[in-house]
Amino acid sequence: MVKANTANQALLSGNEALAYGAYEAGLSVACAYPGTPSTEVLETLAQFPEVDAQWSVNEKVAFEVALGAAISGARSLFACKHVGLNVAMDPLMTASYTGILAGFVVVVADDPGMHSSQNEQDTRWVALYSKLPMLEPASPAEAKEFVQEAFKISERYDTPVLLRMTTRVSHTKENVVLKERQVPPRPAFERNIPKYVMVPGNAYQRHILVEKRLQQLQTLSEKSRFNRIEKGSGKIGFITSGVAYQYVKESFPDASYLKLGMTYPFCDDKIKAFAKTVKKVVVVEELDPFIEDHVKALGVKVAAKDRSFRIGELAPELIPALVAGEAKQEIKAVKRKPRLCPECPHWATFAALKKLDLYVAGDIGCYTLACLPPMSALHSCICMGAGVTLSEGWHKGAPGKKIVGVLGDSTFVHSGITGLVNAAYNKAKGVILILDNSTTAMTGGQQHPATGLTIRNEPTKKLILEDLCRACGVDHVDVVDPKNLEEFRTILEKRVNENALSVIISRHPCKLLRR
Amino acid sequence: MNNRVYSITFGGIGGQGILKASEICSWAALFAGYHVKKSEVHGMSQRGGSVESHVRFGQRVYSPLVPVGGADVLLCFHPEELPRLQAFLKKEGADLSGYVEKATQAMADNPRGLNTCMVGVLSTRLPIQEEHWMKAIETVFKGKGVEENKKVFLDGRRLGQS
Numbered sequence: 001m002v003k004a005n006t007a008n009q010a011l012l013s014g015n016e017a018l019a020y021g022a023y024e025a026g027l028s029v030a031c032a033y034p035g036t037p038s039t040e041v042l043e044t045l046a047q048f049p050e051v052d053a054q055w056s057v058n059e060k061v062a063f064e065v066a067l068g069a070a071i072s073g074a075r076s077l078f079a080c081k082h083v084g085l086n087v088a089m090d091p092l093m094t095a096s097y098t099g100i101l102a103g104f105v106v107v108v109a110d111d112p113g114m115h116s117s118q119n120e121q122d123t124r125w126v127a128l129y130s131k132l133p134m135l136e137p138a139s140p141a142e143a144k145e146f147v148q149e150a151f152k153i154s155e156r157y158d159t160p161v162l163l164r165m166t167t168r169v170s171h172t173k174e175n176v177v178l179k180e181r182q183v184p185p186r187p188a189f190e191r192n193i194p195k196y197v198m199v200p201g202n203a204y205q206r207h208i209l210v211e212k213r214l215q216q217l218q219t220l221s222e223k224s225r226f227n228r229i230e231k232g233s234g235k236i237g238f239i240t241s242g243v244a245y246q247y248v249k250e251s252f253p254d255a256s257y258l259k260l261g262m263t264y265p266f267c268d269d270k271i272k273a274f275a276k277t278v279k280k281v282v283v284v285e286e287l288d289p290f291i292e293d294h295v296k297a298l299g300v301k302v303a304a305k306d307r308s309f310r311i312g313e314l315a316p317e318l319i320p321a322l323v324a325g326e327a328k329q330e331i332k333a334v335k336r337k338p339r340l341c342p343e344c345p346h347w348a349t350f351a352a353l354k355k356l357d358l359y360v361a362g363d364i365g366c367y368t369l370a371c372l373p374p375m376s377a378l379h380s381c382i383c384m385g386a387g388v389t390l391s392e393g394w395h396k397g398a399p400g401k402k403i404v405g406v407l408g409d410s411t412f413v414h415s416g417i418t419g420l421v422n423a424a425y426n427k428a429k430g431v432i433l434i435l436d437n438s439t440t441a442m443t444g445g446q447q448h449p450a451t452g453l454t455i456r457n458e459p460t461k462k463l464i465l466e467d468l469c470r471a472c473g474v475d476h477v478d479v480v481d482p483k484n485l486e487e488f489r490t491i492l493e494k495r496v497n498e499n500a501l502s503v504i505i506s507r508h509p510c511k512l513l514r515r
Numbered sequence: 516m517n518n519r520v521y522s523i524t525f526g527g528i529g530g531q532g533i534l535k536a537s538e539i540c541s542w543a544a545l546f547a548g549y550h551v552k553k554s555e556v557h558g559m560s561q562r563g564g565s566v567e568s569h570v571r572f573g574q575r576v577y578s579p580l581v582p583v584g585g586a587d588v589l590l591c592f593h594p595e596e597l598p599r600l601q602a603f604l605k606k607e608g609a610d611l612s613g614y615v616e617k618a619t620q621a622m623a624d625n626p627r628g629l630n631t632c633m634v635g636v637l638s639t640r641l642p643i644q645e646e647h648w649m650k651a652i653e654t655v656f657k658g659k660g661v662e663e664n665k666k667v668f669l670d671g672r673r674l675g676q677s
Contacts, residue, residue, distance in 0.1 A: 011538075011545050011553070115556050139552075139579075172579035173538075173553040175545055246577040316582035331583075336528055336595065338564030 012176045014140040014169040018107065019044035020176065021144035022077050025103075025151045026183035027051055029069035031062035033414060034443035035081035036116040037170040038109035042079055043446075046455045050181070055446055055455045058384070058414040063088035063106070067095050067160070070104035071196065072189040075151055079107040082123050083383065087415070089126075092160070096130045097206040098196050099158035101187050103151030106132075109165040112286045113313030116442075118364065118381060120312075122287040127162050127264035131210050133217045134162040134264040135226065138245045140174040146226065146261065153220070157213055164263070166286065168243040168313070218265040226261030229274055236323075237278025239271065239291055239302075244314055248284045251319040266294050275300045282323055286314050340369050345508030348482035349435055350377040352489045353404065356496060361394055363387035363407035363416075366441045366510075378406065385415030392419070392428045402496055404431045410440040410448040413463065417472065423501055424473030431495045431502045432474075434465060437510035445512055465505055475500040482506045520573035521641060522581040524603040527592030529563050532630030535655065536590070537568035539634050540641075542651035544572035547643045554579040565596060588640050590633055591615070609640050614674060621670060628667040635671020645672075 012020060019041050022030070030053045032042040046053040052069075056062030059080045066078040080088060085108045092106065108126070111117040127134035135150055137143040143165065150161040194202050221227060237256040238248050245259050258274040260267075275281045275295075282303045283292040292304045308328040309318070318328065340346050350370040353360055354377040362368055362378035363386060370378040380390055391405030407416050412434050420432060440446040447453040452462030469477045476495060482488045488506065495502040521544075525537045534555055541553040549572035556567060569581040586603040591612045604610055611633065618632045631652070638648050652664050 006546055006548065009545060011541050011551065167556070168554060168579055171555055173541060173551070173555075174579075175551055243579070246579065250578040250582070316578040316580055317584070334599065335565040336563065338529075341563070 008178050009175050010178055011173050012140055012144075013040060013171055013173045014137070014143045014165055015040035015109070015171070016044045017140035017144040017174070017176045018137075018147050018163070018165070020178060021147040022075075022105065022151075023048050023051060024179050024181050025148045026075050026181065027077055027151075028074040028183075029066055029076040030054070030079070031056045031066040031076075032079040033057070033059050033062055033084060033087075034440050034446040035059075035084045035109075036443055037111055037167040038079050038081045038084070038107065038165070039443045039446070040170070041077075041107055041109075042455065045077070053455055055448060057449060059084040059087035060090060063091045063095075067091060067100070067104060070100040070102050070154075070160075071098070073102050073186045075103045075184070077105045077107060077147075080109070081117065082108060082110045082121050083117060083119065084108075085123060085126065086121075087384070092126075092132075093130055094198050094203075095160050096132050097198055097203055097210055099206075099209075100154060100160060101189065103154035104160045105147060105150045105154060105163055106160050107147075107163045107165065109167070109170045110287070111167050113167065115167055118383065120287060122290060123162075123164055124263055124290040125288065127164075130162075131214050132160055132162050132264075133157070133220075133262065134164055136164045136242050136261060136263045137169055138242050138259070138261070139169065140172060141176050142261065143169060144176055149226070153217075157217060157220075159213060159217075162264075164242075166242055166313075172243075214265055218268070221262045221265050221267040222269050224262045224267070227267045227270055228257075228259045228261065229270070230257040230259065231277075232256035234278050236280050236282060237274060238282050238284055239274070239295060240284040241291065242286065244284050244286050247314055247316045247319050248323075250316050252323070260291065263291070266291075268298055271295055272298060272300060284314075284319070284322060337372060338369060339372060340366060341511055343511045345437060345482050345506070345510070346370060346435060348485060348488065348508075349433065349506045350375055352482070352485070352492050353377050353406075353433075355489065356402065356493060358496065359394060359398070359401050359403045361387050361391035361403065361405045363405075363411050364442070365408040365411055365435070366437075367406065367408060367435050384411050385419055387411070388416045388419030388423065388432055391430055391432065392423050392426075395428065395430050404433055404496065406433045406435060408441070409434055409436040409438065409450050409465065410446075412465065413449050417468065420469065420472045420474065420503070429499055429501055431492070431504060433492075434469075434503060434505045436465060436505050436507040437513075438507075439510050439513055441510045441512060445510065466503075469503040469505075473501075474503050476502040477505065478502070479505045479507055481508050483508055518574045520571055520576055522586045523570045523588045523590065523637065523641075524581050524586040524600060525568040525570070525590045525592075526596045526600040527566055528596065529566055531566070531592045532627070533566045533568055533592060536630040536634050536637075537570050539631070539648070539651045539655050540570045540637065541572075542654050543638070543643045543647045544570070544641075546647040546650045547572075549573060550576050552576045552579040565599075567600070588637060590637055592630070592633070611636055611640070611675075617674060618671060621674060622667070625663075625667065628664065631664045631667045632671035632674070635668040635673075636675035638668070638672050639675035
């Protein structure tokens with residue numbers, strides 16, 4: 001039997017371990033909007049009274065608040081899922097130029113296989129595009145270690161640092177050793193116009209520094225212990241990263257490995273040197289050929305996976321075929337589909353929509369499940385907020401059709417408001433349904449401005465949705481409980497047949513609400 | 516010391532306590548001094564979708580997922596999920612699904628305890644001592660229903676030994 005001291009060990013998920021790691025590193029400000037598989041990072045951080053944690057209105061807002069805190073001297077963290085980072089790309093790209101004062105870590109959790117997402121974009125390209133360093137842990141224990149190093153790199157190189165997770169790292173639990181929190185001295189906030197005012201002249205100078213920084217970071221990458229060579233038989237050498245490393249190591253325990261923990265900038269010299277020590281180099285990575293393309297560009301001959309493996313997540317049993325260069329064999333196992341809960345208020349709402357045979361521009365949330373048969377009463381899902389704006393576009397492209405836009409309360413606050421202002425300003429007509437179940441249900445029930453409670457369930461100023469909609473310039477705002485079927489259907493039918501811009505707030509609390 | 520890795524696949528549908536069961540198993544392995552990895556998928560489970568959790572422990576565990584054909588033990592709580600999940604089982608692996616009905620009968624007065632009862636059955640197939648299971652139950656239930664769950668666990672353990 002193994003005898004280990006289990007006294008200070010905890011069984012933590014990758015997201016929890018990352019949060020504990022950041023906490024121990026003296027993190028003081030953390031911001032996010034919920035999004036699977038990243039949500040637990042902030043939920044865990046909110047349990048530490050020393051951390052100023054918030055659910056922000058959306059990812060752009062979260063990024064900017066956290067960046068502001070870092071620029072003014074507090075170690076800060078922003079967390080999101082892959083599609084959430086799209087919302088925050090605007091500040092991210094320029095934060096690369098300004099840099100920071102105290103450490104700033106950008107956590108992004110990708111969802112290969114789309115367990116709960118609308119696409120499977122590979123965020124590693126963002127590192128290349130934004131010229132920011134990226135660390136990529138392969139396990140919860142590494143997530144904890146890497147986030148602590150990320151703060152050091154951030155401060156030493158004056159840069160935000162990307163920390164890329166994936167579902168299988170975020171939601172795997174592992175033994176993790178806990179330590180004491182250590183808060184570094186806070187640097188003094190000073191005005192610094194050339195560094196923080198990105199007018200063209202200043203930005204040009206900063207861009208020069210960004211390119212210089214990238215070279216320095218490459219030197220770091222070459223010597224980083226996170227880019228680790230594991231000497232094996234030498235017959236086959238794998239270049240791999242993240243959870244893919246774990247799967248390959250399981251199948252080929254005796255091979256040689258270059259395990260990349262700092263995925264960007266690449267450690268070119270180390271890659272070339274490693275390739276010389278093995279007979280055959282094989283790159284194994286989830287999703288896009290990010291490592292593969294770069295290694296090929298270095299002139300190293302590599303065996304790469306078949307294109308079919310760019311789709312979906314990897315699994316240990318897929319590795320032998322992948323390494324052999326074969327196409328992926330799709331497993332046809334049928335999983336039970338999720339569906340709306342039996343007492344969910346959305347059932348009533350969508351029953352009414354279906355009865356009126358409407359075209360429904362949908363959005364991201366539990367209610368997206370209304371697209372499934374036999375309901376089949378939701379006809380688009382692109383991104384947060386598009387329920388409002390897509391329906392405006394549908395009215396233009398298909399005049400005369402009966403169209404409504406549908407989105408949730410949290411989604412409306414996230415990015416539906418601007419669309420509603422746009423509709424009113426541009427004289428658009430139509431009906432927007434806000435399905436107000438008074439929580440962010442899909443991600444497990446997080447608070448948001450219209451619930452009147454903070455991330456720590458403390459009372460705060462409550463956003464009144466009906467007042468806000470009126471202020472946007474909407475002609476009619478109705479608040480109805482969809483469980484009052486007759487009343488709801490009557491109002492819906494009336495508004496759909498009017499030549500006006502209307503919002504119907506379909507209000508009934510989620511049955512999963514934690515009381 | 517050989518690196519024998521034990522793999523357990525848990526499955527069922529949302530609301531059956533599958534994640535709790537795999538959590539108890541993971542903590543028990545941790546207290547027994549093993550390196551543990553537990554994998555689960557969140558997101559849609561509360562909405563009645565499939566729930567699957569993998570627990571692996573040994574001196575050193577790499578993959579957090581049990582490979583197809585790699586589970587020593589399969590614990591499936593819902594008959595509809597069984598055909599899919601059986602693919603995970605090793606040829607010589609133990610499928611404990613047959614115990615679910617027995618455990619359901621034993622737990623007729625306390626259906627919420629089914630998952631803990633099945634963890635008791637599972638405990639008879641794994642090299643983890645009873646004290647570690649007890650400590651795991653204390654950790655996972657954090658004072659709420661600890662004694663009751665210990666009792667149910669022991670009922671399951673007897674069921675597994677019989």
